[in-house]
Amino acid sequence: MSPPRASLVDTKGWIMLAAIAAACIAVPVFNLAVPEGSALHLPTYLVSLFGKYLAFALLAVALDLVWGYCGILSLGHGAFFGLGGYAMGMYLMRQIGPRGVYGNPILPDFMVFLNYKELPWYWLGFDWFPFAALMVLAVPGLLGFLFGWLAFRSRVTGVYLSIITQALTYALMLAFFRNDMGLGGNNGLTDFKDILGFPVQAQGVRVALFLATALALALGYLVARLMTVTAYGKILIAVRDAESRTRFLGYRPEHFKTLAFTVSAMMAGVAGALYVPQVGIINPGEFAPTNSIEAVIWVAVGGRGTLVGAALGAVLVNYAKTVLTGALPDAWLFGLGALFVLVTLFMPKGIVGTLVEHFGSRRAAAKLPPAPEIAPKLAEEGRG
Amino acid sequence: MSEAAVLERPIAPSGSHAPDMRLTSALLYLDDVQVTFDGYRALRGLSLTLDKGEMRAIIGPNGAGKTTMMDCITGKTRPDTGRIVFDGIVDLTKLDEPAIADLGIGRKFQKPTVFESHTVADNILLALKGPRAAFASLFGWRNRVEAEKIERLLTKVGLIEHRSRPAADLSHGQKQWLEIGMLLAQDPKLLLVDEPVAGMTDHETAETATLLREIAKDHAVVVIEHDMHFVRALQCRVSCLHEGSVLAEGSIDVVSADPKVVEVYLGR
Ligand SMILES: Nc1ncnc2c1ncn2[C@@H]1O[C@H](COP(=O)(O)OP(=O)(O)OP(=O)(O)O)[C@@H](O)[C@H]1O
Numbered sequence: 012m013s014p015p016r017a018s019l020v021d022t023k024g025w026i027m028l029a030a031i032a033a034a035c036i037a038v039p040v041f042n043l044a045v046p047e048g049s050a051l052h053l054p055t056y057l058v059s060l061f062g063k064y065l066a067f068a069l070l071a072v073a074l075d076l077v078w079g080y081c082g083i084l085s086l087g088h089g090a091f092f093g094l095g096g097y098a099m100g101m102y103l104m105r106q107i108g109p110r111g112v113y114g115n116p117i118l119p120d121f122m123v124f125l126n127y128k129e130l131p132w133y134w135l136g137f138d139w140f141p142f143a144a145l146m147v148l149a150v151p152g153l154l155g156f157l158f159g160w161l162a163f164r165s166r167v168t169g170v171y172l173s174i175i176t177q178a179l180t181y182a183l184m185l186a187f188f189r190n191d192m193g194l195g196g197n198n199g200l201t202d203f204k205d206i207l208g209f210p211v212q213a214q215g216v217r218v219a220l221f222l223a224t225a226l227a228l229a230l231g232y233l234v235a236r237l238m239t240v241t242a243y244g245k246i247l248i249a250v251r252d253a254e255s256r257t258r259f260l261g262y263r264p265e266h267f268k269t270l271a272f273t274v275s276a277m278m279a280g281v282a283g284a285l286y287v288p289q290v291g292i293i294n295p296g297e298f299a300p301t302n303s304i305e306a307v308i309w310v311a312v313g314g315r316g317t318l319v320g321a322a323l324g325a326v327l328v329n330y331a332k333t334v335l336t337g338a339l340p341d342a343w344l345f346g347l348g349a350l351f352v353l354v355t356l357f358m359p360k361g362i363v364g365t366l367v368e369h370f371g372s373r374r375a376a377a378k379l380p381p382a383p384e385i386a387p388k389l390a391e392e393g394r395g
Numbered sequence: 396m397s398e399a400a401v402l403e404r405p406i407a408p409s410g411s412h413a414p415d416m417r418l419t420s421a422l423l424y425l426d427d428v429q430v431t432f433d434g435y436r437a438l439r440g441l442s443l444t445l446d447k448g449e450m451r452a453i454i455g456p457n458g459a460g461k462t463t464m465m466d467c468i469t470g471k472t473r474p475d476t477g478r479i480v481f482d483g484i485v486d487l488t489k490l491d492e493p494a495i496a497d498l499g500i501g502r503k504f505q506k507p508t509v510f511e512s513h514t515v516a517d518n519i520l521l522a523l524k525g526p527r528a529a530f531a532s533l534f535g536w537r538n539r540v541e542a543e544k545i546e547r548l549l550t551k552v553g554l555i556e557h558r559s560r561p562a563a564d565l566s567h568g569q570k571q572w573l574e575i576g577m578l579l580a581q582d583p584k585l586l587l588v589d590e591p592v593a594g595m596t597d598h599e600t601a602e603t604a605t606l607l608r609e610i611a612k613d614h615a616v617v618v619i620e621h622d623m624h625f626v627r628a629l630q631c632r633v634s635c636l637h638e639g640s641v642l643a644e645g646s647i648d649v650v651s652a653d654p655k656v657v658e659v660y661l662g663r
């Protein structure tokens with residue numbers, strides 16, 4: 012008898028996909044079909060709020076792929092999210108056309124204001140959606156690839172790696188704050204009008220954006236699963252736990268890590284691109300180091316190394332954030348910090364990791380990669 | 396394999412003691428290897444020759460440099476001077492660990508090092524000889540290995556009952572066996588085995604000796620061990636290392652009767 016192969020979608024994965032599917036039916040029904048006066052009507056602003064949660068969930072899945080399965084505690088995933096968001100924002104800016112305050116058919120308002128005479132070269136092509144969509148993947152992917160290639164080849168690991176990822180997003184924040192970046196400076200990109208020819212504020216478009224985000228989350232989850240249940244994923248986990256040992260088997264851990272990091276960066280970019288039309292703005296604040304750290308907390312709360320937990324953690328923590336910042340605006344950061352401490356102390360495997368331990372049969376538990384502790388494990392040198 | 400690692404000229408014998416035929420046909424040839432750690436000379440002109448298909452036992456006191464020698468062969472430590480020639484043409488001191496593993500050199504570590512969060516069977520799966528590129532492992536061959544192939548190896552090292560357990564749950568001795576199983580799965584030309592029987596019972600030690608002798612029928616093997624009963628059971632040539640170079644070499648009877656060996660190692 013052969014040991015059972017891990018399937019692409021496991022039990023908790025099916026639960027998540029079913030929940031996403033249910034949301035994809037419920038949200039359009041309660042928003043579009045139930046009339047506005049009814050108590051059951053879902054207001055459109057909530058549709059976009061839920062869409063935002065799902066975009067964060069996709070970012071969390073991307074982060075869990077590298078943190079949970081590869082041991083790379085990235086404190087800079089907000090950088091990839093932000094770059095994807097800017098790529099989408101640039102497309103949306105070009106869709107404004109002559110409807111800006113200054114009425115310039117080519118130049119966005121902020122460029123007219125800053126006396127730009129023509130569009131900077133890197134804005135070319137962004138009026139065409141397929142090109143913008145490609146950039147949503149390519150820009151974060153390329154940065155992730157270059158960063159990973161340099162860092163992993165030099166065998167930078169652990170805390171040092173985390174610090175450089177943090178520096179990366181901080182550097183991008185400072186760069187994007189500058190007006191001469193040609194990307195709107197500290198105001199960022201906003202006042203969007205159309206997406207693919209439809210008004211971005213319209214109710215139906217809001218629902219469509221929600222559905223697109225839900226679909227992207229499901230696809231992102233499947234890609235992450237594919238990368239973790241295959242032999243590739245097993246090697247990734249082996250690299251996470253005993254990197255130097257894999258080298259003596261003939262593997263090149265830097266290649267494995269770079270591939271995972273690149274895919275993860277692209278996923279984060281897609282999340283950012285879906286986030287921007289739903290919140291209506293992208294500015295350099297998205298690169299703030301605290302954003303990336305918040306994403307790490309979502310994953311820790313939901314359960315590192317479970318993918319589903321990462322998505323759940325993102326939704327729950329952001330829901331809590333919405334509620335708490337509404338009630339007590341100053342208390343949120345304290346609440347977040349307390350949550351992180353409590354989870355680290357009392358639920359080191361996060362919500363999903365703990366549930367799996369409780370309800371999963373021994374057999375199912377043995378198939379899972381064990382949920383590692385939250386503290387990043389420094390690469391262990393297998394000194395013979 | 397990088398071009399730089401391939402030697403330009405065939406190896407000429409450096410010492411007068413070795414007949415030249417043997418040097419060119421040797422599988423592994425260490426020539427005057429020196430390693431210094433923060434001023435401490437761990438290897439001091441170590442020279443050693445291993446023939447194709449040969450099994451060799453390495454003995455010597457703690458700190459003699461036995462493990463450091465394996466570190467140099469496998470690319471973990473770069474020697475200060477000296478050459479390490481594999482298969483007569485490749486200078487291993489110019490290559491890194493994956494490239495050396497790729498040439499067909501496998502290693503079992505002194506402290507057993509397995510992938511703890513993977514099952515026993517998956518440890519073997521990851522070790523199996525085959526393409527190891529990242530993309531290949533995503534969709535390729537390693538995803539379609541028949542279970543029987545892994546199970547045959549696990550039966551050989553006596554771990555078939557444990558195939559679905561996480562490797563972390565194995566005892567020290569079982570981890571040693573698993574690592575030997577991983578070596579077998581790699582099917583290298585040369586196996587470097589560092590202290591395989593530490594933590595094993597006498598019975599298990601005897602079984603390990605039998606297994607290694609069987610492996611040695613079609614592989615070259617270097618075994619480091621302190622257990623002299625075990626070394627005797629291997630029935631092979633023995634080299635005794637001391638202070639970073641070879642003190643004595645020959646059959647177990649010759650080496651263990653050598654007064655220098657008795658003084659620095661066996662007599663303590
Ligand atoms: N990476 C290192 N850094 C500093 N010193 C080292 C390193 N590796 C080995 N040494 C030193 O080199 C010497 C030889 O060590 P080595 O591990 O090769 O001995 P050994 O013969 O394998 O001993 P044992 O039988 O105890 O395993 C020791 O004094 C050791 O402390």
Ligand SMILES: [Mg+2]
Nearest residue numbers: 395461462505
């Ligand atoms: Mg040793």
